[in-house]
Amino acid sequence: MKQQLDELMAARGLDAVIVNGAGDHNPAMVYMSGGGHFKASLVKARGSEPVIYCYPMEREEAARTGLQAKLHQTLKTDPASLAMEMRWMLQDNGLRTGRVAFYGQVDAGEFLSVMQELQRIAPEYELVGEPQDTILMAARTTKEPGEIERIRLMGVVTTRVVGRVADMLSTAKVHGNHLLNSVGDPLRVGEVKKQINLWLAEEGAENPEGTIFSIGRDAGIPHSAGSAEDILELGKPIVFDIFPCEAQGGYFYDFTRTWCLGYAPDAVAKLYEDVLSVYQAVVGELAPGRLCKDYQSLTCDLFSKLGHPTILTHPGTTDGYVHSLGHGLGLAVHEAPWFSMSMATNDLLVPGSIFTIEPGLYYPDQGMGVRLEDTYLAESNGSFSKLADFPMNLVLSTRKD
DSSP states (O other): OGGGHHHHHHHTTOSEEEEEEESSSOHHHHHHHOOOSOEEEEEEETTSOOEEEEOGGGHHHHHTTSSEEEEOSOOOOSHHHHHHHHHHHHHHTTOSSEEEEEEEEOOHHHHHHHHHHHHHHOTTEEEEOOOSSOHHHHHHTBOOHHHHHHHHHHHHHHHHHHHHHHHHHHHSOEETTEEBOTTSSBOBHHHHHHHHHHHHHHTTEEOTTOEEEEEGGGGGSTTOOOOTTOBOBTTOEEEEEEOOEETTTOOBOOEEEEEEESOOOHHHHHHHHHHHHHHHHHHHHOOTTOBHHHHHHHHHHHHHHTTOOBTTTSTTOSSBBOSOSOEEOSSSSSEEEEOOSSSSOOOBOOTTBEEEEOOEEEEGGGTEEEEOBEEEEEOTTSOEEESSOOOOOSEEOOOOO
């Protein structure tokens, strides 16, 4: 939570943080400012409230953040001028020396040249680039009530759109072994994705990272987005992984279901039963204060006992269980807490954490893959709740003429 920032800064010996870039689709800036239609620099000195610095044309948008907003002293954008501006912003916040960490989304080459110039003209500051576990990521690991509600509402939007997709597929005409679109041509993955984007836009959401809607062999490759030209055929597994966010790059939701249209072949049905049983077992074991990576170990053990290779028993495998159990969720689709055993983290399930549970099994050469995913909240009373519910049926009935 943001209230932790001063404590985190002190623990890491940071005197200030600077966030650069746009006010939308920029998680660090959205987190610190609330976001908006502007490009700015935000300075937070330890023990003080953040101050946002912008150009005159964007002053009103910056002021809407509710933070103290100030204008840049210069309109010049060459590295020397920007470095001098950066030094002035630090001094304006009472910092004459200290360790300063940088965040945000900006052009790497331009930013590097500015930092090099800043270090030359202001050696009194130690410029710090943090690794993946930054103080902002650490603060974002636990959510405030307002953040939780926004993610919950995105879950409502997401599952409502998923329901509309299910209805569209279930009511489409069937010709032979495939679905037809409204003009009688074979219904293809690309058409479904276009409809998903339209429905999300109608709900006030965006889809900046796309949607996974993969069928058959593509369903057996976890991050295959699916081929736009693939026809929706009966009996083939479809992995539908959707992860939209609020407009302007706000909070995300993450959700996956696996469907077969009309019927499920025995091999796919068995794979689905195995994934569902592991999903239910893991959710039943959720407990506050436990290491997240312990659940990855548990998932590997459960799948191994069901006869599937895992990344623990067969490192590098592309069949069976090949990825992490889940991840945190917020202003990025993937953020702390992390569940991977390969990452050097000791993240815990603590109150305020929002995370996904998404076991899956993949056999691309057999033309099948299955994944189930929901987003959970660690409640303050020690319980865990699913933020948006939706049926877990494998088979979607199809229209009978």
